[in-house]
């Protein structure tokens with residue numbers, strides 16, 4: 001599974017950070033940081049939830 005992220009539509013509300021903090025976090029400047037775009041199997045469910053709950057569809061998943 002790979003993450004595709006569109007920073008131009010992200011509103012930085014942080015739903016993804018709440019859902020999957022192992023993958024998504026905020027930098028000091030407020031930008032969203034993604035620890036890895038290749039999602040480890042044990043985090044796939046969390047990342048799917050983050051993707052579904054993102055209010056701006058800024059995270060897409062390639063299930064490969």
Ligand code: SF4
Pocket residue numbers: 009010011012013014015016017032053054055056057058059
């Ligand atoms: S949930 Fe979506 S809009 Fe909110 S910070 Fe994450 S990627 Fe950005």
